[in-house]
Amino acid sequence: MSEAKVMGSPSLSAAGGSVPLLRARGLRLSFGFTEALRGIHVDVHAGEVMAITGPSGSGKSTLLHVLAGVLVPDHGTVEYKQVRLTALDEAGRSRLRLGEFGFVFQYGQLLPDLSAVDNVTIPLLLAGTKRREALRRAEVWLERLGVAEHSGKLPAQLSGGQAQRVAVARALATEPAVLFADEPTGSLDSLAAENVMLALTEAARATGTTVVLITHDPRTAAYADRELIVRDGQITFGGPTG
Numbered sequence: 001m002s003e004a005k006v007m008g009s010p011s012l013s014a015a016g017g018s019v020p021l022l023r024a025r026g027l028r029l030s031f032g033f034t035e036a037l038r039g040i041h042v043d044v045h046a047g048e049v050m051a052i053t054g055p056s057g058s059g060k061s062t063l064l065h066v067l068a069g070v071l072v073p074d075h076g077t078v079e080y081k082q083v084r085l086t087a088l089d090e091a092g093r094s095r096l097r098l099g100e101f102g103f104v105f106q107y108g109q110l111l112p113d114l115s116a117v118d119n120v121t122i123p124l125l126l127a128g129t130k131r132r133e134a135l136r137r138a139e140v141w142l143e144r145l146g147v148a149e150h151s152g153k154l155p156a157q158l159s160g161g162q163a164q165r166v167a168v169a170r171a172l173a174t175e176p177a178v179l180f181a182d183e184p185t186g187s188l189d190s191l192a193a194e195n196v197m198l199a200l201t202e203a204a205r206a207t208g209t210t211v212v213l214i215t216h217d218p219r220t221a222a223y224a225d226r227e228l229i230v231r232d233g234q235i236t237f238g239g240p241t242g
C-alpha cells in the first residue's frame with residue numbers, strides 16, 4: 001500500500017450505522033449549457049460492487065469521474081473515508097487516486113509494445129516495487145483473472161476479453177480500495193463480457209475491493225450487488241434515502 005493511502009478503517013457514525021466509503025451529496029456539474037449532473041446523492045459502501053446504468057448522455061461517466069476525483073463538481077461534495085475529496089487541490093486528488101483507486105476503461109489501453117505481464121507490472125514499478133517482486137505479483141494477478149497462460153503475449157495477440165482481463169489485473173495489482181470501471185465490457189461480445197465480469201467480480205470480492213462500474217448492458221449490471229440508474233443528470237433509482 002502506498003503512503004498516499006488515507007488511513008482509517010470503515011468507521012461508525014455517531015448513530016452507530018456504518019459510514020459509506022464514498023459519500024456524495026448535491027453534485028452538480030455543467031459543461032457550458034449542458035447540465036451533466038443535476039443534484040446527485042450517492043453512497044458507496046466498502047466492499048460492494050455498484051453498477052451505474054442509464055441512457056447515453058445521462059451523466060454516468062461524469063458522475064464516475066467526480067466520484068474518483070478526476071473532475072471537480074460545480075456544487076456539492078464527495079467524501080472518501082470521511083475526507084472531503086472535493087476540498088483537495090489537484091495534487092491532493094492525484095495522490096489520493098494513485099494511492100487508493102484503480103481504473104479500467106472500455107478499451108483496456110494496454111501498452112502495445114509490452115507483454116501482458118509487463119503491462120501489469122507498470123503500476124507496481126511506479127509505486128516503487130522492485131522488478132522481481134512486481135513480476136511475481138503480476139503473475140499472481142494474471143492467474144486470478146484467468147489469463148496466466150497469456151502472460152508473455154503482446155496485447156495484439158490477445159482476444160478482446162483476454163486483454164480486458166489483463167487490464168483488470170493491472171488495475172487491481174496495486175490493491176486499490178476502489179476500482180472504477182467505465183464500460184469495462186463495452187467492446188466485447190456477450191460471452192467475453194460475462195467472462196470478464198465474472199473474473200472481475202470474483203477478484204474484487206476475494207480481495208474486498210469496492211467496485212463502481214458503468215455499463216449499458218443489463219447482463220453486466222447483474223453481476224453487481226446494487227444498481228444506480230442515472231437519467232438526465234439525476235438518479236432515478238438506487239440513491240440514498242437518508
Ligand SMILES: Nc1ncnc2c1ncn2[C@@H]1O[C@H](COP(=O)(O)OP(=O)(O)OP(=O)(O)O)[C@@H](O)[C@H]1O
Pocket residue numbers: 031032034035036054055056057058059060061062063
Ligand atoms: N468534456 C465535456 N465537454 C462538454 N460536454 C460534455 C463533456 N463531457 C460530457 N459532456 C456532456 O455531458 C453529458 C453527460 O455526459 P456523460 O459522458 O457523463 O454521459 P454518459 O451517460 O456517460 O454517456 P455514454 O453512455 O454515451 O458514455 C452529455 O450531454 C455530454 O455530451
